[in-house]
Each structure stands twice: as C-alpha cells, then as structure tokens.
Amino acid sequence: MPDRDLEVGPALLDWYDRHRRVLPWRSAPGAASDPYAVWLSEIMLQQTTVAAVKPYFAAFLAAWPTVRDLAAAPLDDILKAWAGLGYYSRARNLHACARAIVDQHGGRFPPDEVGLRSLPGIGPYTAAAIAAIAFGQRAVVVDGNVERVMARLCAVEEPLPAARPRLHAAMNRVTPQSRTGDFAQAVMDLGATICTPRSPACVLCPLIALCDARRLGLQADLPRKSKKAKVPQRGGAVFIVHRSDGCVLVRQRPPEGLFGGMTEFPSTPWTEQHDAEHSPTRPVGLEKLEGPFVPVGTVEHGLTHFHLTLHVYAIRTDRQSFEGCRWIAVDALAGEALPTLMRKVARFAQGLNSETSTLANTPEPEPQITLPVQSDCPKINLPHPKSQAPNEFRTRHMPQRGRSRTTPSA
DNA sequence: GACCCGTGGGA
DNA sequence: TTCCCAAGGGT
Numbered sequence A: 001m002p003d004r005d006l007e008v009g010p011a012l013l014d015w016y017d018r019h020r021r022v023l024p025w026r027s028a029p030g031a032a033s034d035p036y037a038v039w040l041s042e043i044m045l046q047q048t049t050v051a052a053v054k055p056y057f058a059a060f061l062a063a064w065p066t067v068r069d070l071a072a073a074p075l076d077d078i079l080k081a082w083a084g085l086g087y088y089s090r091a092r093n094l095h096a097c098a099r100a101i102v103d104q105h106g107g108r109f110p111p112d113e114v115g116l117r118s119l120p121g122i123g124p125y126t127a128a129a130i131a132a133i134a135f136g137q138r139a140v141v142v143d144g145n146v147e148r149v150m151a152r153l154c155a156v157e158e159p160l161p162a163a164r165p166r167l168h169a170a171m172n173r174v175t176p177q178s179r180t181g182d183f184a185q186a187v188m189d190l191g192a193t194i195c196t197p198r199s200p201a202c203v204l205c206p207l208i209a210l211c212d213a214r215r216l217g218l219q220a221d222l223p224r225k226s227k228k229a230k231v232p233q234r235g236g237a238v239f240i241v242h243r244s245d246g247c248v249l250v251r252q253r254p255p256e257g258l259f260g261g262m263t264e265f266p267s268t269p270w271t272e273q274h275d276a277e278h279s280p281t282r283p284v285g286l287e288k289l290e291g292p293f294v295p296v297g298t299v300e301h302g303l304t305h306f307h308l309t310l311h312v313y314a315i316r317t318d319r320q321s322f323e324g325c326r327w328i329a330v331d332a333l334a335g336e337a338l339p340t341l342m343r344k345v346a347r348f349a350q351g352l353n354s355e356t357s358t359l360a361n362t363p364e365p366e367p368q369i370t371l372p373v374q375s376d377c378p379k380i381n382l383p384h385p386k387s388q389a390p391n392e393f394r395t396r397h398m399p400q401r402g403r404s405r406t407t408p409s410a
Numbered sequence B: 001g002a003c004c005c006g007t008g009g010g011a
Numbered sequence C: 001t002t003c004c005c006a007a008g009g010g011t
Helices: A003-018 A035-045 A049-062 A069-072 A075-082 A089-105 A113-117 A123-135 A144-153 A164-174 A182-194 A212-216 A330-335 A341-347
Strands: A233-242 A248-250 A293-303 A305-318 A326-329
Touching: A003 A182, A035 A049, A035 A089, A035 A123, A069 A089, A069 A164, A075 A089, A075 A330, A089 A144, A113 A123, A144 A164, A144 A212, A182 A233, A182 A341, A212 A248, A293 A341, A326 A330
Parallel strands: A233 A305
Antiparallel strands: A233 A248, A248 A326, A293 A305
C-alpha cells in the first residue's frame, strides 16, 4: 500500500505545525537550529523524560554556551552538573565528544550521519536525529516513540527488539524528502502525546484513517515486547565518617562503570547476600577505622539491573587521612558530583557534624532505626560551577532520626 | 543478541 | 506496591 506511505508525511507535518510541543531546545518554526543545543538535548533525552531534562539543559547552556566552552571544562565540573540525571557515561561521553569536535573537527559538528556516528555517545538514533534536525539531512530517525508509532501504523506483531529492522524500514518508507527533522519530531511528539504506550488517544490522531492497528483493533496491544526478568536485590553498608569540624569523608568512584567518576561515601561492595545483622565490614581504605559504628538508617534505591538497600552507619573519628579519600564540609556536599543514591545517604550526614552529636541527644520513642527515604528524596542539587544556575535545586528538610544510639552496634 | 548503565513519574 | 517506561549507547 505505497499510497498510504506517501500520505503519512503531509498528514503528520500538518498536525505538527498546529500541535508541536514548545521545548527549550527547539528553534522557532522555520528557523535554523543550533547543532550544539540539538546535540546537548539529544544526549540528555536518551532514556530520560523531557521534564527531567529541562532544568539540566538550561543549566548546561548557561554554564557552557558553546561546544568550545564545554570542551574546555574539567570533566568533574560536567559530572557535578550532570549529577541526578543518571546514566553518567553520557556525561563522560559528552565531554569526550565536545573535545573531539574541537580537536578534530574545528569546533563544528559533522553535518552528516556518518561523521556524527563516529563521535562518542552518538549512536544510530542520535546521529540521525542531529543530521535531520540540525542539518536538514534526510535521515531515518528511530527511537522508542517511532518504534511504537510504526508498530501500530503497520500493525507489526513481531515483538521487540526483533522487530527493529522491520520498524526501521517502515519509518524509511514514510519519511519524506523534505522537512525530515520536523517529521521526525512530529512522530516523536505524536508518540509522546497521542500514540502513547498505554491507552492511545486514537480519536485525536491525525493518522487514524491510515493506521492498521486501529483498523484491526490492535492499537493497545502493540508493540509487543518480550517480558523482562525482575531485578535482583542487593545490599551493602555505607559509612558517614565525620569529624568534629563538620567534615565528612568522600571519595571518587572508578572512572568507568556504575556511577563512574562520581563522588560517593565509602561503602562495602553491594552484594546479593548482604547480611544487615552482620557486623559492618569496613570498606577498602578504611580498614584502620575504629568504631563505634552508629546505625542511622537505610537507603533504598532502584537501579536498572538491581534494587539496592544500603545500611548507613555514622562514625566519628579524629584520624586525619584515609587512603583514596578526602574530607569535605557537609555544607559543601550539595556542590559535589553526588548521584541521587549518594544524595539520599547525604541526608543523614547533616546534623552529624556538631560537637554534641544530635545522635546522642535526641531520645525518640521510635524503636526503629530504619527510615523511609522514598520519593521525596534529596534535592540537594547543586548551584552550578560557572554560572549561578537556576536555583530550582535546593536542599529540603532533614530526615527524622530514629532512636538515639551512642554505643557501638558492632 | 545479551548485558550494563540511573532516575522519577504514572498507572 | 510493583511494574513499566522515557528522544539509547557501549561493550
């Protein structure tokens, strides 16, 4: 049905001209877009919601208005600004990509898919998106939205991810020769607002007359997906080592892997058979640390491949140095490259710093030490290194502390 | 293809 | 509560 394929482009572009979302990284209709802004937004939007990206996009653009500014920045500044957004390899690749643009491409983005694809952090989707949106190239842009829309439009019943080649081919057939960038964003807007994963709003859809799934009544069942195994549980102990001057001990994660390059509180490895009752094992580098360990609560955190329970211990010490660690004032934690997981831990650090530890002086009836730390997690997010970034990030309240303990629990 | 890699919001 | 999912990329 090649006629149908030709109708999709005009129908969708017409809809896009009337209903496109207004987003900070989008240029005005018809205006040229800044490749740097397009690239930055595309990297941030990988597996990340528009709402989560907005404040980070604004902060980055304010701090580093051009790719040269970004390339000149220390990686750690970028990690600090990225903290909380997740998938931190994106930030490392962002930095590497900016440097490659400056060092190998004269400070300009390659205007074609092949050139873009060779840069760190730019895969098939992002290369196509930048080529189409920023450079007006005809490219087949396929992300999760596009896959869903194509699966429904063409009633592809083969489950993902096996159906990918078929869905890419469908997008290729439907992509017009001109306004490719607008078309790609139109499909994504449609997927985000109408052709949604659950209960699609077909009555509002500009493609309703062209949609095979709708015709067959399959729209709610597509795309099919192979189901995923549930995530395992892991646990560990994390230590807030604090001095009387209000400093706590932190260290950097290894440069690659989980939370690579980010700041953390020293902790044991996170294992599947962590025993909370067991005496807390000192992390590598803290072997000389002496008790008493004061259990101050637990932190729950969901990650992509496992769920983590961290048992938090506070330890007072006068030792001046620990292998691979550094001291930092509790008040300065907000400016650190702390991932959200560690910001949850950081909540327990506040109030531990005074000479008369509040832990020893606030008797509470509650026998439980475990504290709920859930959705209202720590927005201890940072002011920005260079600019004074938008102050939508700020520390909130302190967690309530459980019963006081002054004796070693281990 | 299979895994790894974060986080927050909605149903 | 639990599960799903969001403008994916790297290995």
